[in-house]
Amino acid sequence: DQQVKQNSxxxxxxxxxxxxxxxxxxxxxxxxxxxxxxxxxxxxxxxxSISSIKDKNEDxxxxxxxxxxxxxLSLHIVPSQPGDxxxxxxxxxxxxxxxxxxxxxxxxxxxxxxxx
Amino acid sequence: xxxxxxxxxxxxxxxxxRVTLRCSPRSGDLSVYWYQQSLDQGLQFLIQYxxxxxxxxxxxxxxxxxxxxxxxxxxxxxxxxxxxxSALYFCASTSTGGNYGYTFGSGTRLTVV
Numbered sequence: 001d002q003q004v005k006q007n008s009x010x011x012x013x014x015x016x017x018x019x020x021x022x023x024x025x026x027x028x029x030x031x032x033x034x035x036x037x038x039x040x041x042x043x044x045x046x047x048x049s050i051s052s053i054k055d056k057n058e059d060x061x062x063x064x065x066x067x068x069x070x071x072x073l074s075l076h077i078v079p080s081q082p083g084d085x086x087x088x089x090x091x092x093x094x095x096x097x098x099x100x101x102x103x104x105x106x107x108x109x110x111x112x113x114x115x116x
Numbered sequence: 117x118x119x120x121x122x123x124x125x126x127x128x129x130x131x132x133x134r135v136t137l138r139c140s141p142r143s144g145d146l147s148v149y150w151y152q153q154s155l156d157q158g159l160q161f162l163i164q165y166x167x168x169x170x171x172x173x174x175x176x177x178x179x180x181x182x183x184x185x186x187x188x189x190x191x192x193x194x195x196x197x198x199x200x201x202s203a204l205y206f207c208a209s210t211s212t213g214g215n216y217g218y219t220f221g222s223g224t225r226l227t228v229v
Contacts (some may be wrong), residue, residue: 004158034217043118043206043220044159089159091217103149103172104218108158 003027004092006107014115019077021110023090026071030092034104035064035075038087047088048075080114087111119143122207122221130229134195137224139207141188146211147171148190149218150182153204165190197228 005024013019021035031052036044050057050064050073057064063076077084090107119142129135141148150162161174165184176182179197184190194201204225208218 002158006158036217036220041222043120043122043208043222044218045118045220046217049217091159103161103164103174104159105161106151106159 002108003030004090004105004107006088006090006110008110009108010111010113012113012115013080015082016079019075019080019084019112019114021075021077021088021090021112023073023075023107024071025073025092027092027094027105028071029094030105032093033064033066033073034091034093035062036089036091036106038089038109044089077112080112082114082116085112085114118219118221120207120209120219120221122205122224124224125222126225126227128227128229129197131197131199133197133228134193135197135226137192137194137205137207137226139190139192139209139221141190141207141209142211142219144211145209145219146188147209148184148188149208149210150176150190150192151206151208153206153223154200154202159206162192194226199228202226202228 034049035047037047038044048062066073087109089109091104121140123138146167149164151159162176164172182192204223206223208220
C-alpha cells in the first residue's frame with residue numbers, strides 16, 4: 001500500500017522556468033511533510049519541510065504548498081537551474097511532536113531534468 | 117560529506133550468501149534508520165534503532181536483521197540472499213526531539229548474482 005505517491009516519474013523543465021513537483025498521500029495521520037533531493041551516487045539530502053498546521057513554506061527558490069483537504073503537496077522551484085536536475089522524493093511522517101524518533105514514508109521519486 | 121558513513125559502497129555476492137552492511141551515524145545522533153531502495157521504487161523503511169534499542173520495524177524480511185552497538189554504529193545483516201535483494205541500502209540518522217529530517221549516508225549498492 002503506497003501511502004505517499006508521486007505519480008510523475010519524470011519531469012523536464014526549461015532553465016529559468018518554474019518546476020512543479022507533486023505528491024499525494026492517503027494517510028490522514030501524516031502531519032509533517034518533507035522533500036528530499038537525490039543526486040546519483042549520493043544519499044538523499046533534506047530540502048524543505050512543512051508542518052500540517054501551515055499551508056505554505058518558503059526557502060529561497062523553493063516553496064512547498066500543502067492542501068490537507070486534498071491530501072496533496074507540491075514543491076515549486078523558481079527559477080529552475082541546471083543544478084536542480086536530480087530525483088526529488090516526497091516524504092511524510094506521523095507524530096511530528098516526536099519527530100526525531102519517527103519513521104518517514106517516502107514516495108517513489110520524480111526525476112527532474114532542467115534543460116539549459 | 118553528510119557525516120553519516122556507510123561501508124562498503126558496493127557489494128557483489130552470490131545467492132544464498134550472507135552480508136553485513138555498516139553505518140556510522142552523524143556525531144551526536146542517537147537514531148539510526150535503514151531503508152531499502154529497489155529499482156524504480158521509493159525508499160522502503162526497514163528498521164529503526166534508538167540508542168541501542170529497536171524502536172520501529174517496517175517491511176523487513178525475517179532473513180534480515182540489524183543491531184546498534186554501544187558506540188551507536190549500526191549493522192544490517194542480510195542472509196540467504198536472493199536476486200530480489202539487489203538494491204541500494206541507505207542508512208540515515210537523526211538527533212532526538214525535533215529535526216529537519218534525516219541525514220542520509222551515500223548508501224551501499226548490493227548486487228546479488
